[in-house]
Amino acid sequence: MKERHAAGQKVPDEFIKAMDYIDAAADGIEQLKVPLRGKLLELNKARVNFKHYGLSPERLDAGRLVSYVSHFFDEATPRFFGTSFESISLADLLADAAIRDRLKAANEALTDENFTEAMGLSAEVVELASASVMTSLNPSGALHPSLMSTRLKATLGAEVVDDLSRYITGLVKESNRAALMLALPVDVKHASRFEVLAPPVWVFRGDASYQKQLMVPAEFHTAENARFCVSFATEVSLAVDARMTIPLPPLGQQSADELA
Template sequence: MAQSRQPQPLAATSVLSFHDAVELFLVLAGEHLQVGLPTQINFSQYWDKLAAGLPPNTQLPSKKAMERMNKLRVNLKHHGAVPSPTDIDQVRADVLTFFTDATPLVFGGTFTQIDMIDLVTRQQTVNFLQYAQTCADKGDLPQAMAALSIAFTELIEHYTETRRSAHRPPFRFGDLRDYRDESSRIRGDREARKLNLGGLVGYVRDISKQLSSLTTATKQIQRAMRVTALGIDYTRYAKFGVLAP
């Protein structure tokens, strides 16, 4: 959806994504309905083939609209004809209508019930995500974002924490302890002033500041390496970090 709202010509490729989403739905529908679909099949043939698995005199909706989308895809992919903004808006609306109408017909549930939370296998993370959704439904977006942040951190730590095992977690990238800048305490040390160790104290104070800065930077690099190694888009993660508390 977001891709289709980008400025032209970036939005044009959303037609390809919309088509892929619909075709994947049709293939999955064939498996669910136990309809043997041929390996080579034209896009418009899905409707006739899948009708065999539906109740009598029933057919998947939006055939004409999806054929219109497929024609735009062919023109873009094979002939370089860029769809207009109006065409893209129409495709977006048609695809949403198709999913909304076809999902209960094939799977018996509503399209709005489909939730990415169902793909998360770790229950602790799921609990935080469900709480975030509950807060969002109530309009408490700050609390929802906080719960999302906790859920993300909990899942990352699950894959990077040290466990009692002969093998270290591959995504941990070493152990790192927190270090607090002690320069203020060192500067106020009375015994050091009595011994006239001002120069040494200043030197140690600078080292303390440097260690604190180095620890902070290393932790940020470590975090970035963990996120990237787990296959997460770092740019999107950084945006999430700005939005979430």
């Protein structure tokens, strides 16, 4: 509506008036008018009945209305935006290329009914998103065996010290993940379910690889679980992205508001 103006009219903020405005701005060009107008009017009536009168449609009617929405997006998206609705992904909103590409791949695997791959890639998405936050908050990195004192190594032995450092690193990682899930606007029960379904992920130098051999048994690689994992990975990655994409000037040049 902001790109194509209807002469002598203001851009409206009401549903029906918005359709009228778009049709008027089309200036008689059919391909610029709102498609499926009759179905949209029926949808709007159902919306008004629910919002103002608490009336819900019957199950069959609800299914039909949902199909109207799907049909409208399929028709309107290429008409007004020059692309198919199926090509639009929330992943495109993500700034981090590695996370964005993996989330797209997880969605593609889900579409192809490769549920194992969808669950594994979702685990990689969450792991990389979590790591991006933790790396920013703790740039010094995780505990390394070389930081252990020589005296401790001499007393316990290098092998024991290595085992101890791995244990502590794993414990810190799990604690950080729990703290992050509490800090993000995600359902804790969903986070718990995801941790059960998602395989372990090996992260090295910014790359991630899920451990297929350590996944839950194959009978849990279902469409429902895969959809849940992809949905949760999308939710987490968008939440992390929202907290990570505001650029700051070099240290020492921030204003008081930016540091608050």
